[in-house]
Amino acid sequence: xxxxxxxxxxxxxxxxxxxxxxxxxxxxxxxxxxxxxxxxxxxxxxxxxxxxxxxxxxxxxxxxxxxxxxxxxxxxxxxxxxxxxxxxxxxxxxxxxxxxxxxxxxxxxxxxxxxxxxxxxxxxxxxxxxxxxxxxxxxxxxxxxxxxxxxxxxxxxxxxxxxxxxxxxxxxxxxxxxxxxxxxxxxxxxxxxxxxxxxxxxxxxxxxxxxxxxxxxxxxxxxxxxxxxxxxxxxxxxxxxxxxxxxxxxxxxxxxxxxxxxxxxxxxxxxxxxxxxxxxxxxxxxxxxxxxxxxxxxxxxxxxxxxxxxxxxxxxxxxxxxxxxxxxxxxxxxxxxxxxxxxxxxxxxxxxxxxxxxxxxxxxxxx
Amino acid sequence: xxxxxxxxxxxxxxxxxxxxxxxxxxxxxxxxxxxxxxxxxxxxxxxxxxxxxxxxxxxxxxxxxxxxxxxxxxxxxxxxxxxxxxxxxxxxxxxxxxxxxxxxxxxxxxxxxxxxxxxxxxxxxxxxxxxxxxxxxxxxxxxxxxxxxxxxxxxxxxxxxxxxxxxxxxxxxxxxxxxxxxxxxxxxxxxxxxxxxxxxxxxxxxxxxxxxxxxxxxxxxxxxxxxxxxxxxxxxxxxxxxxxxxxxxxxxxxxxxxxxxxxxxxxxx
Amino acid sequence: xxxxxxxxxxxxxxxxxxxxxxxxxxxxxxxxxxxxxxxxxxxxxxxxxxxxxxxxxxxxxxxxxxxxxxxxxxxxxxxxxxxxxxxxxxxxxxxxxxxxxxxxxxxxxxxxxxxxxxxxxxxxxxxxxxxxxxxxxxxxxxxxxxxxxxxxxxxxxxxxxxxxxxxxxxxxxxxxxxxxxxxxxxxxxxxxxxxxxxxxxxxxxxxxxxxxxxxxxxxxxxxxxxxxxxxxxxxxxxxxxxxxxxxxxxxxxxxxxxxxxxxxxxxxxxxxxxxxxxxxxxxxxxxxxxxxxxxxxxxxxxxxxxxxxxxxxx
Numbered sequence: 018x019x020x021x022x023x024x025x026x027x028x029x030x031x032x033x034x035x036x037x038x039x040x041x042x043x044x045x046x047x048x049x050x051x052x053x054x055x056x057x058x059x060x061x062x063x064x065x066x067x068x069x070x071x072x073x074x075x076x077x078x079x080x081x082x083x084x085x086x087x088x089x090x091x092x093x094x095x096x097x098x099x100x101x102x103x104x105x106x107x108x109x110x111x112x113x114x115x116x117x118x119x120x121x122x123x124x125x126x127x128x129x130x131x132x133x134x135x136x137x138x139x140x141x142x143x144x145x146x147x148x149x150x151x152x153x154x155x156x157x158x159x160x161x162x163x164x165x166x167x168x169x170x171x172x173x174x175x176x177x178x179x180x181x182x183x184x185x186x187x188x189x190x191x192x193x194x195x196x197x198x199x200x201x202x203x204x205x206x207x208x209x210x211x212x213x214x215x216x217x218x219x220x221x222x223x224x225x226x227x228x229x230x231x232x233x234x235x236x237x238x239x240x241x242x243x244x245x246x247x248x249x250x251x252x253x254x255x256x257x258x259x260x261x262x263x264x265x266x267x268x269x270x271x272x273x274x275x276x277x278x279x280x281x282x283x284x285x286x287x288x289x290x291x292x293x294x295x296x297x298x299x300x301x302x303x304x305x306x307x308x309x310x311x312x313x314x315x316x317x318x319x320x321x322x323x324x325x326x327x328x329x330x331x332x333x334x335x336x337x338x339x340x341x342x343x344x345x346x347x348x349x350x351x352x353x354x355x356x357x358x359x360x361x362x363x364x365x366x367x368x369x370x371x372x373x374x375x376x377x378x379x380x381x382x383x384x
Numbered sequence: 385x386x387x388x389x390x391x392x393x394x395x396x397x398x399x400x401x402x403x404x405x406x407x408x409x410x411x412x413x414x415x416x417x418x419x420x421x422x423x424x425x426x427x428x429x430x431x432x433x434x435x436x437x438x439x440x441x442x443x444x445x446x447x448x449x450x451x452x453x454x455x456x457x458x459x460x461x462x463x464x465x466x467x468x469x470x471x472x473x474x475x476x477x478x479x480x481x482x483x484x485x486x487x488x489x490x491x492x493x494x495x496x497x498x499x500x501x502x503x504x505x506x507x508x509x510x511x512x513x514x515x516x517x518x519x520x521x522x523x524x525x526x527x528x529x530x531x532x533x534x535x536x537x538x539x540x541x542x543x544x545x546x547x548x549x550x551x552x553x554x555x556x557x558x559x560x561x562x563x564x565x566x567x568x569x570x571x572x573x574x575x576x577x578x579x580x581x582x583x584x585x586x587x588x589x590x591x592x593x594x595x596x597x598x599x600x601x602x603x604x605x606x607x608x609x610x611x612x613x614x615x616x617x618x619x620x621x622x623x624x625x626x627x628x629x630x631x632x633x634x635x636x637x638x639x640x641x642x643x644x645x646x647x648x649x650x651x652x653x
Numbered sequence: 654x655x656x657x658x659x660x661x662x663x664x665x666x667x668x669x670x671x672x673x674x675x676x677x678x679x680x681x682x683x684x685x686x687x688x689x690x691x692x693x694x695x696x697x698x699x700x701x702x703x704x705x706x707x708x709x710x711x712x713x714x715x716x717x718x719x720x721x722x723x724x725x726x727x728x729x730x731x732x733x734x735x736x737x738x739x740x741x742x743x744x745x746x747x748x749x750x751x752x753x754x755x756x757x758x759x760x761x762x763x764x765x766x767x768x769x770x771x772x773x774x775x776x777x778x779x780x781x782x783x784x785x786x787x788x789x790x791x792x793x794x795x796x797x798x799x800x801x802x803x804x805x806x807x808x809x810x811x812x813x814x815x816x817x818x819x820x821x822x823x824x825x826x827x828x829x830x831x832x833x834x835x836x837x838x839x840x841x842x843x844x845x846x847x848x849x850x851x852x853x854x855x856x857x858x859x860x861x862x863x864x865x866x867x868x869x870x871x872x873x874x875x876x877x878x879x880x881x882x883x884x885x886x887x888x889x890x891x892x893x894x895x896x897x898x899x900x901x902x903x904x905x906x907x908x909x910x911x912x913x914x915x916x917x918x919x920x921x922x923x924x925x926x927x928x929x930x931x932x933x934x935x936x937x938x939x940x941x942x943x944x945x946x947x948x949x950x951x952x953x954x955x956x957x958x959x960x961x962x963x964x965x966x967x
Contacts, residue, residue, distance in 0.1 A: 068553060070659070089659075091552045103546035107568050116564075117554035168554055390874070394768040401765050402781065405788045408799035408842065411809055415802055423802050426812035469672035476657045488677055494895070496903030496947060498920050502940045503684035506691055506933060526680035548660055558662030587792030590905050590920075594927060603794050607906050610801065619802070622795050629790045637783050 019204050020081030020094065020171035021046040022067055027076035029062050029228075036062040037073070038228035044206060045220075046081075046171075049198050051207040053215040054225035055251070060208040063225075064174050067206060069093045080172060096165035097174040101181070102157055104149040110160050111136070111145035117168035135163040139197065155186050162197060173198075175207045179214065191218055212252045216240065224248045231375055244285045247375040249296045256302070256341050258295040262371060265289055272371050276335045279313040284372035292374045299330065301368035302343040304354055308361045313369055317341060319358045329353050333362070413626055416619035423616040438617040444605065445621065451517055452602040455592075456585040458521045459528055463581045466525065467532025468574060474533070475540045490534075492527035497590025500526055505595050515597030523591040528584050532577035539573035685944075692938035696931075713938035717741050740922055740939075747919040748946065750833055751901035754840040755848075758897050759890065761841070762848045766889075767882065770856035771864065789846045793906055796843040801910045804835050825913070832915030839907040844900045848893030855889025856882070891958040899947045919943060 022044040029037040037059040044050040052060040065071045066078055069090035078085045085093060096117070105113050112119075114135055115128035123131075129145075136142055139159035149157055158178060165173055175194070179187045195218050198205045209215050215222050216236040223233045224247070232244035243249040250257065260274035265283060272281045272295050279295065287293050308314035317333040324347075331343040331353045343362060345353040354360050414425040419432040439445060474485045492500060504523035505515055513519065543566070551561040567574075589603050596604060606618055657666045693709045721736040773781065788796060803810050804826040811823045827835025859882060867881045883890075901907075908918030923943070926936035 070549060070552075089552070090549070091555050091557060095553070097550070097553045099546045099550060101544070101546055103544060103550035105547060105550070105565060116551070116556075120551075120554065120556040120560045120564075164554070391772050394764060394772050398765055398768045398773060398781070401761070402784055405842075405846075406784065408803055409788060409791060409795065412795070412799040412802055422805070422807060424805070424808050424812065426809050426816070466672045466676045469669040470676060472661075473657070473669050473673050488681070489673075492681055494899060494947065494951060496899060496920075496940075496943050498903055498905065498923055499685075499688070499940045499944045502923070502927065502933075502936055503688035504680070506937060507684035507687045509933075510687065522680060526676070526684075529676055529680075552660070558660070558665060562661060562665060583790065583792075587794060589794060590903065593905060593924075603792065606798070607794055607909060610798075610910050618798070622798060625795060626787075626791050629787055633783055633787050633790065637779070641779075 018169070018171055019046045019202055021048075021204060022172055022206060023077075023079040023082075024063065024066075025077045025079065027063075027066065027073045027078060029059070029066060029071065030074040036228055037066070039076075040228075040230050041076075042223055042230060042233055044172075044204060046204055047202045048220045049195065049205045049207065049218055051209060051215040051219040051222045052225055053209060053212055053222050053252070055210055057227075058225040059228040060225050061176065062228075064097070064176055064206065064208050067172070068095050068097050068174050094171040095174055096168050096170035096172075098161050098165055098176060098178045100176045100178065102149075102161045102178075104157060104160060104164070106149055108148075109145065110147050110149065110152070113149065113160060114145075114164045114167050116164065121168075131167060132163075135167055136160075138166070138200075139163045139193075154182050155190060158182070158190060159193070162194075166197075166201065166203070170203060172204045172206060175205060177209050180209070180211070187214075194218060216252070224251065226251070226375065242284075243296070243370070243372060245373040245375040246294055246296070249370065249372050254299050254342065254344075255296045256299065258339070260295060262287070262289060262291070262293065269366065270371065272369075275337050276315050276339070279369055280311075280366040281369045281371040282367050284370050286373055287371055293371045294374060296370045296372055297364045297368060299342045299344040300328075302341075302362045302364050304331075304343070304345075305361050305363045308363050312363050313366065314361045314363045315341070316359065316361050319354050319356050319360065321356050322353050409622075409626055412619055413623040415616050416623040418616065421615065423614065423619050435616040435620040438615060439620045439624075442617065444600070445602070448600050448602045448605040451599055452586055455517050455521055455524070455601060456582045459524045459585040460578050460581045462521065462525045463529035463532050464574060464578050466529040467534075467577060467581075468536050468570070470529065470533040471536035471540055475537060489530050493530045495527065497588070498594060501591040501594025504591070515595055517596060517599045517601075519595040519597070520592045520601070523595045524585050524588055527591075528581045531580055531584060532574075535573045535577040535580065536570060539570055543569050688937050688941060691934050692941050694934055696934045713935045714942070716935055717744065717939070717942065743917045743922055744919050744942070746833070746917070747902055750837060751840070751898050754837060754844070754901045755894050755898045757837075757841050758845050758848045759894065762845060762852055762893070766849060766852035766856045766886075767878075769853050770859070771861060785846065785849070793843055797839050797906045797910045800835075800839050800842055804838065804911065827911055827913040828915070832913035835911035835913055836908050836916055836918070839911040840901045840904065843904075843907055844897045847896040847900060851889040851892040851896070852886060853889075855886035859885045887958045891954045895951050895954050898950050902947060903943060 024040050024042050027037055027040045028035065040059075040063065052063060054060050062071070066073050067080070067085075069085065069088060069092075072086065080094060105116065108116070111129060111132040114132040115123075118128045118131060132145060133142075136145060139162055141156060141159050141163070144152065144156065144160075149160065152160065161178070178194075179190050182190060191214060194205075194207075207215070207218065216239070219236055221233060221235055222239050224231045224239060226247050232239060232248045234242075234244075239248060239252055243252065246257075249255050258272075258274040258276075260272050263271045263273045263278065265271075265288065268283050270281055270283055270287075272279050272293075274295060281295060284293070305312075305314065315335050317335050320332045320334055322332070323330045327347050329345050329347060331345060333341045333343065335341060341362065343353075411425055412423075415423040416435050417431050417433075418425055419429040419434070420427070470489050474482060474489065477485060500523050504519055504526065508519055508522065509515075547565050547569075548561055551565045552558075556564065586601075587603055589607055592601055593604055593607075600608075602621075606621065609618065657669070661669075692713050693711060695710065695712065717740045718738045720739050722739050722742075723734050724737050724742065725732055725734045769778065769781065802808055805811075806823050806825060810826065811820070814820045815823075826838075829835075830837060863881055863885075864877065867877050872880070903920055904918070905920050905924070908916065908921060919939070920943070923936055923939045926932050926939060
């Protein structure tokens with residue numbers, strides 16, 4: 018059994034500040050949905066509202082189309098994976114897993130059996146008699162998941178569960194979690210500040226900042242067509258220019274900066290007087306000794322090149338001193354320009370996005 | 385500069401201190417076996433059990449012991465729940481209210497026993513409750529609960545709040561969560577608090593002296609018997625109590641070392 | 654606190670509140686308030702309470718200043734005779750000797766605490782601490798009583814010194830220091846552990862590296878202690894001083910057992926009011942004076958050592 022979750026005009030005010038500001042979002046049943054954003058953006062608050070540990074100041078939380086107002090965390094069809102896992106230290110692994118069944122009055126034999134089944138599901142057979150302190154980080158993760166699955170929740174809530182793990186383990190667990198979700202078809206709501214995680218695992222992602230949702234979409238669209246400046250900067254790398262729109266026509270326009278005027282594609286909600294900036298991703302930047310007329314081009318000087326393995330990052334400066342970066346695939350037959358070279362970078366109009374400045378911009382970089 | 389000679393002097397001093405602490409108790413126990421009308425170990429007149437016999441035959445001592453036991457049990461029964469409740473309450477507060485509550489709870493520890501005794505006596509007298517062991521129980525509880533509170537609070541602060549939330553999240557009711565998650569974590573502190581409360585009650589003199597009325601407890605009886613003349617039977621009592629304490633200390637140490645070894649073994653796995 | 658309701662439900666939270674309220678109100682605050690109030694009223698037979706003779710006055714406190722007696726002090730070669738109220742004198746003596754005891758206890762304990770924390774072999778520590786804890790658990794009564802036996806006229810101390818030929822006649826050990834020597838010895842011995850443990854705890858929390866750094870920089874023994882170790886241990890010292898002073902000033906057992914014909918302790922005076930004269934109101938007033946003094950001492954300690962209230966409680 019699985020259910021969808023809906024937040025309808027939800028606001029959460031604490032004594033001194035507003036953590037969640039008028040958020041409305043629908044999570045579909047069986048979906049792997051992530052809330053992505055920096056610390057303090059409100060994603061943890063949202064999770065706690067869905068799980069029932071806090072009640073929204075305004076708005077409604079619905080699970081399976083049922084209003085959850087006044088229903089405590091122990092009565093909701095949710096199960097949470099806590100950031101520090103919160104495994105009960107005084108109980109064995111199988112007691113931990115079957116705790117949810119124990120409080121429902123299920124008899125010991127049945128509980129034991131179910132715990133063993135779940136241990137097999139998360140690929141941890143035979144550790145039932147151990148204590149949490151005797152397991153490794155990855156193993157404890159899986160016990161936490163098994164414990165949550167034991168109560169057959171309609172919605173699983175995951176609070177940055179992988180943040181404490183080392184890199185290799187994290188990548189392995191990403192695939193695991195995704196696999197488990199697909200197998201059980203439970204709705205997963207996942208919060209994280211790691212955009213790689215969110216993009217890799219989710220069916221859809223909600224990018225948040227300062228209590229507001231910036232964009233909700235499938236990972237590809239979040240990356241390729243960010244809704245505003247915040248999403249463009251937070252997700253992936255981006256070269257950024259301030260300037261002015263000089264003309265617009267049918268989703269495209271001209272953007273004037275201090276290094277030239279460029280043909281751009283307009284982002285969401287951009288019109289003539291919008292405050293916006295130009296964004297071009299490093300991987301969409303080409304090098305050209307002699308750019309064609311009408312092409313978007315910027316003369317640059319290469320400062321340094323860092324070799325990252327399957328690609329290289331070229332760090333450059335334009336005539337005005339702005340820093341730029343380009344990502345070039347590693348091709349020994351086609352090496353990137355060397356440090357000290359003066360050349361031009363070019364980029365296509367449909368990769369040059371003019372995006373609204375979000376007032377949630379807390380990410381100002383100094384050029 | 386810290387040098388070897390300085391260290392040697394210090395260590396000698398430390399051992400001398402230990403001797404200073406333990407020797408008087410040894411002398412007192414020794415006097416219980418000396419066949420001398422006056423409690424002393426010198427001159428040694430021969431080994432005897434007669435003071436223990438005299439103790440055994442002293443009816444007042446038995447009554448006093450009984451009273452002491454009842455009072456101690458009553459104090460434990462009262463102060464353990466109260467102290468635990470206080471700890472849970474103060475732990476849930478922050479800032480000024482927390483400091484205020486904490487200070488109020490600790491105040492009885494810093495109050496002279498005489499003041500506790502008299503104030504309790506006077507207060508209940510207003511309700512026509514006369515002096516007696518019940519009043520002593522109430523007087524003792526007022527500060528012994530604070531000791532329990534301190535022990536439970538220390539343990540509470542090492543408790544991961546997320547565990548409570550996890551239990552609720554998995555469907556436990558509030559009382560189930562308390563029973564299965566919080567209390568098991570607190571049991572060591574509660575147990576230690578109960579033991580502490582018991583012994584604090586047994587050894588209490590000041591507050592009890594002012595509130596007991598006509599009844600007597602062991603500590604009070606012995607303390608006041610001195611004025612009326614004593615025999616080494618008191619030393620016999622002391623010897624018994626000290627032996628109990630030593631046994632208790634050894635048990636405590638054994639348990640402590642056991643737990644330490646267990647914890648280390650678990651970590652090593 | 655709303656957290657509590659959320660976490661434990663209303664039933665349990667109300668129980669916790671009720672228990673704590675019972676404790677703090679019924680067992681602590683109301684009795685103290687009652688004590689305070691009653692200390693301002695005259696001692697009257699039951700029938701006259703709340704009657705025309707019942708009124709607030711401070712006479713109970715003024716009784717401290719009554720009953721002057723001539724006391725003679727030898728200052729140098731001069732003999733000065735001043736009339737001093739007895740109870741006031743006893744109060745004064747109690748404070749003085751309690752403070753002296755606190756000082757002595759501190760002086761004895763400081764090197765021990767330092768030794769235990771920094772010098773003694775760590776493997777010996779558990780055993781040492783265990784032995785240390787035995788006198789503590791044995792109870793105040795036993796500790797005081799053991800010195801009663803040792804210091805008694807024909808007791809072990811006398812016999813040993815006589816056997817060694819150091820003295821010939823038995824000495825009244827408790828008669829020294831104007832009759833307070835027995836009490837002093839008793840106070841120091843009985844309460845010394847209450848200074849040792851807080852100080853020891855404070856010392857162990859001091860990073861040995863700091864001490865070594867001081868030595869590296871050339872600090873001598875005195876400076877090492879005065880500038881590095883002592884300041885760090887302030888909370889422990891303050892806690893110990895407060896406890897020892899309070900226990901000494903309000904002690905009943907020690908002054909009782911180790912008394913001499915000339916000794917009187919303030920708590921004994923309170924006892925007199927309560928159980929001999931049966932003037933509970935005067936007893937209340939005197940008890941309050943004692944409470945006030947202890948509170949004053951705590952506050953002064955907190956200021957002098959610049960520690961907060963929470964640091965003082967064990």
